[in-house]
Amino acid sequence: MCTVKFPQFKKGKDGLKIHPGLTILEFAQMAGIRINAECGGAGTCGKCTVRIEKGEENLSPPTHFEKKSNLQEKERLACQARIVRDKTDMVVYIKKFGEYDILKYGMERDVPICPIYTRRGNKVCRDGTEIEDYRGKIYGLAIDIGTTTVVFDLVNLENGDVLETVAKINPQISYGNDVITRIEYTMVDKENNRYFDEVERGKRVSQLKMMMVNLINESIQELSEQFEEDISQYIYHTVAVGNSTMRNLFFGIDISSLGTIPYESTLKTAVTKTPEQIGLKMNRAGTVYGAALIGGHVGADITADIVASGMYKDKDISLLIDIGTNGEIVLGNKDRMIAASCAAGGAFEGATVSCGVGGITGAIKKIELVDGVVTYSTIGNRHPIGVCGSGLIDLLAELLTKGIMTEKARIKQDFHITGDLKLTQHDIFQLITSKSAIKTGWQVLLKHYPCDTADVKKIYLSGGFGNFINVKNAMKIGLIPDVDESKVIKIGNGALEGTREILLCEESRHISEEIAEKTQHIRTNEVEKEFDYLMAENMYF
Numbered sequence: 001m002c003t004v005k006f007p008q009f010k011k012g013k014d015g016l017k018i019h020p021g022l023t024i025l026e027f028a029q030m031a032g033i034r035i036n037a038e039c040g041g042a043g044t045c046g047k048c049t050v051r052i053e054k055g056e057e058n059l060s061p062p063t064h065f066e067k068k069s070n071l072q073e074k075e076r077l078a079c080q081a082r083i084v085r086d087k088t089d090m091v092v093y094i095k096k097f098g099e100y101d102i103l104k105y106g107m108e109r110d111v112p113i114c115p116i117y118t119r120r121g122n123k124v125c126r127d128g129t130e131i132e133d134y135r136g137k138i139y140g141l142a143i144d145i146g147t148t149t150v151v152f153d154l155v156n157l158e159n160g161d162v163l164e165t166v167a168k169i170n171p172q173i174s175y176g177n178d179v180i181t182r183i184e185y186t187m188v189d190k191e192n193n194r195y196f197d198e199v200e201r202g203k204r205v206s207q208l209k210m211m212m213v214n215l216i217n218e219s220i221q222e223l224s225e226q227f228e229e230d231i232s233q234y235i236y237h238t239v240a241v242g243n244s245t246m247r248n249l250f251f252g253i254d255i256s257s258l259g260t261i262p263y264e265s266t267l268k269t270a271v272t273k274t275p276e277q278i279g280l281k282m283n284r285a286g287t288v289y290g291a292a293l294i295g296g297h298v299g300a301d302i303t304a305d306i307v308a309s310g311m312y313k314d315k316d317i318s319l320l321i322d323i324g325t326n327g328e329i330v331l332g333n334k335d336r337m338i339a340a341s342c343a344a345g346g347a348f349e350g351a352t353v354s355c356g357v358g359g360i361t362g363a364i365k366k367i368e369l370v371d372g373v374v375t376y377s378t379i380g381n382r383h384p385i386g387v388c389g390s391g392l393i394d395l396l397a398e399l400l401t402k403g404i405m406t407e408k409a410r411i412k413q414d415f416h417i418t419g420d421l422k423l424t425q426h427d428i429f430q431l432i433t434s435k436s437a438i439k440t441g442w443q444v445l446l447k448h449y450p451c452d453t454a455d456v457k458k459i460y461l462s463g464g465f466g467n468f469i470n471v472k473n474a475m476k477i478g479l480i481p482d483v484d485e486s487k488v489i490k491i492g493n494g495a496l497e498g499t500r501e502i503l504l505c506e507e508s509r510h511i512s513e514e515i516a517e518k519t520q521h522i523r524t525n526e527v528e529k530e531f532d533y534l535m536a537e538n539m540y541f
Contacts, residue, residue: 001086179246299328311458
């Protein structure tokens with residue numbers, strides 16, 4: 001039997017037995033090798049490019065998706081190239097898609113230190129009860145599990161110091177760039193046009209769960225090597241947040257209900273498990289806690305955002321916007337909060353825009369048009385490979401201001417940013433659709449609270465996307481309300497900041513559970529009779 005080698009990866013250097021019938025993507029996934037497949041293997045994103053150095057004769061002919069993907073010699077799309085023969089050994093190189101510029105930090109603020117795990121004399125206590133001898137340190141992990149990226153803090157629970165922040169790509173990206181494709185992976189047998197049974201769903205949920213758990217474990221090992229001692233023995237408490245899909249996957253909870261009407265999790269309350277139940281390499285006397293979900297696709301990361309912003313204790317009305325593939329919006333104050341999710345799609349993350357990329361090295365992050373000339377800056381000051389979300393917002397605003405794009409979002413011809421990168425009319429349609437989803441979301445919440453834009457005293461922007469955007473340009477295209485700029489507060493990675501507070505303060509953990517329970521989840525398309533009209537109207541400027 002012949003083998004296929006992935007020389008760039010430790011797992012694939014020695015060669016893995018070929019299994020005819022599988023695509024290269026499926027084979028790599030089975031081997032635990034990550035390939036960026038944002039469309040979930042549908043062939044539409046073109047991100048899973050590989051170079052077949054040897055063994056092309058084993059593969060099926062190029063599909064129509066590959067033929068229109070501008071592939072170079074020996075290149076194939078991993079999701080389309082199916083291994084149909086076992087005639088010769090294969091050597092496959094995965095095209096690098098860059099490292100994400102992951103936002104690791106939130107805004108600076110004082111966090112009370114009253115953790116569940118404390119030291120009393122030479123003993124470690126949980127909720128005041130002695131559990132074992134003090135080993136010299138008491139650590140905790142605060143984990144923000146994003147659809148695309150994962151960030152976690154290693155925290156000293158005795159003094160609140162952040163010892164290290166780790167940021168990595170979510171390995172589940174090889175099963176799709178959004179939650180819908182990952183939900184479908186666990187519940188839909190596309191080849192046989194049927195739903196998986198409970199046993200098969202459980203296996204697939206477990207598979208995605210362990211991808212995440214293994215990433216955390218590998219990171220803990222790397223930190224142990226860095227600190228020159230095994231730190232896992234000191235980690236007593238882990239707090240994890242994420243959107244509803246990501247949180248549930250981490251705890252091995254079935255996510256199929258999030259893919260069918262009414263799109264609600266089977267478990268919205270907080271989750272507490274032992275390290276053995278999760279598979280995390282930490283102190284066995286410790287606990288793993290998942291913060292509570294608000295409702296629908298408004299998950300624990302938004303609960304943590306609310307904690308970090310402090311809007312839940314303010315008498316003034318605030319608006320919180322977390323823009324991503326699944327945008328979330330919260331409106332309210334200490335007396336009442338309502339929240340909604342918006343199917344913003346992946347346009348502002350580069351998934352459906354021809355020149356678009358995520359926030360990776362080489363992405364154009366800022367654009368200006370000066371005397372008809374395009375000027376830009378890129379992440380890492382590298383050669384431009386595409387345009388990320390903040391750059392796309394700038395570009396729309398500049399095209400609109402300079403009259404190159406009409407208020408009806410029309411351009412006469414493709415707009416060239418560089419010799420290779422251009423924005424097409426189809427790209428603009430994708431972007432205004434995403435923009436409309438976000439704008440319609442906060443408009444509906446304002447209407448049904450009810451309050452006016454003038455009543456909103458603060459607008460919190462959370463997440464990497466919100467942190468890097470030009471606020472004026474975001475207002476110009478209608479992505480966020482047009483208010484005095486002083487009202488807009490960028491809280492950085494609010495989800496991680498709020499998670500760390502929950503980790504460090506038992507009272508904040510209880511507060512987060514109350515927030516999730518009391519915040520009303522609004523389905524905007526159900527409460528607003530004019531929803532479709534608003535969506536259409538907000539497509540324009």
